[in-house]
Amino acid sequence: MLEDQPVHPMYGRYSLRDWHLVNDSVREILTAPELTKTVAQVTGADSLVLWRSKLFEKFPGDGAIDWHQEYGYFDGEEVGGHRPALYPFNPAGQWDWTMWMALTDVSEDDGVMEFVTGSQQTAYPKRMVKLTESGAYVDPRNRVRTREDLLQRAANNSLLLDIDTRRVFEGIDTDAHSVDELFGVLDKHLDSLLAVVTEPFELAPGATKTTPMKAGEYVIFTERCMHRSRASLPGAKMRLALNARYTLGDTWVYPQRATHDTFDGSNLDIRDHQCVQVHGDSFNPLNTYL
Ligand SMILES: [Fe+2]
The missing domain is CATH 2.60.120.620 (q2cbj1_9rhob like domain)
Known part of the structure; x- marks a missing residue:
């Protein structure tokens, strides 16, 4: 497996x-x-x-x-x-x-x-950290290169294994943006998510x-x-x-x-x-x- x-x-x-x-x-x-x-x-x-x-x-x-x-x-x-x-x-x-x-x-x-x-x-005690700064986060840029791939994976939740991305591009004219710009939208969304870690x-x-x-x-x-x-x-x-x-x-x-x-x-x-x-x-x- x-x-x-x-x-x-x-x-x-x-x-x-x-x-x-x-x-x-x-x-x-x-x-x-x-x-x-x-x-x-x-x-x-x-x-x-x-x-x-x-x-x-x-x-x-x-x-x-x-x-x-x-x-x-x-x-x-x-x-x-x-x-x-x-x-x-x-x-x-x-x-x-x-x-x-x-x-x-x-x-x-x-x-x-x-x-x-x-x-x-x-x-x-626990505290919240930015999800992207927690150990659970893997940047998808290494695996996803095209706009189509990015949008499709986000829509079917296969972009980031543990994270729901179905609504990341909601309300955005995706045709008008480059893949880099769309990754920027993804980053902005992820920056709003917090994950819980135990305080030292x-x-x-x-x-x-x-x-x-x-x-x-x-x-x-x-x-x-x-x-x-x-x-x-x-x-x-x-x-x-x-x-x-x-x-x-x-x-x-x-x-x-x-x-x-x-x-x-x-x-x-x-x-x-x-x-x-x-x-x-x-x-x-x-x-x-x-
Ligand atoms: Fe455990």
């Missing part, structure tokens, strides 16, 4: 998300009774659905995914998004957990996960734990716990991981599907998304299930 960059059959573009919905082998791993029983045990949940998965690759020399915590709405704030993916029945409780499984051995040197012990009790914070010695793993081992955690994946050192090996997110059975998943706009906070068209029931027998009737 990483080499061939296949178009995701459900999302119509290249994506590392939710292959469990279209690939039996991925789904078998993430719904294996040995695994889901453990998720149910550690979370104490009566009912659980698998609603998201993602493949994570880290090549030698890749940087860290910086410290972050997530209170469980998954609205895409890290890429300037504002569309909650989950609407919990009881927002005062916990409703989402992440399972992170190593697909290759992960040492301290090749992108290991690291957690701040006890940090799930505290919401750390002090760490006492011994306050964090890393989780080196053998392939097939996994960790289950609440994303309220401050975490990051460390950088991969030059000369380290390529590491692969698969994560899965499980939410309580009564959570409403992708509530904005009730509107006409079916793009989520990370700019994927989730109109055909389905939840997978993995534990219990009480499930929100507003969701669709595989």
Whole structure:
């Protein structure tokens, strides 16, 4: 998948998300009774659905995914998004957990996960930065050369993977502008978007734990716990991981599907998304299930 960059059959573009919905082998791993029983045990949940998965690759020399915590709405704030993916029945409780499984051995040197012990009790301060100055932004000028290509990709949301560009050129006479001028319009639009990053914070010695793993081992955690994946050192090996997110059975998943706009906070068209029931027998009737 990483080499061939296949178009995701459900999302119509290249994506590392939710292959469990279209690939039996991925789904078998993430719904294996040995695994889901453990998720149910550690979370104490009566009912659980698998609603998201993602493949994570880290090549030698890749940087860290910086410290972050997530209170469980998954609205895409890290890429300037504002569309909650989950609407919990009881927002005062916990409703989402992440399972992170190593697909290759992960040492301290090749992108290991690291957690701040006890940090799930505290919401750390965050701040907004210009999206174009956040780590998530890749300038499309290297790949897009013509006006037609630029306009088409913006219209079908394949210009910037995580960012909705469908309305960037709304109200503009695009025929009257050169491709450079249109890129200027895009820049202006992007300059108005802000992404959320965690403010730098002090760490006492011994306050964090890393989780080196053998392939097939996994960790289950609440994303309220401050975490990051460390950088991969030059000369380290390529590491692969698969994560899965499980939410309580009564959570409403992708509530904005009730509107006409079916793009989520990370700019994927989730109109055909389905939840997978993995534990219990009480499930929100507003969701669709595989
Ligand atoms: Fe995370």
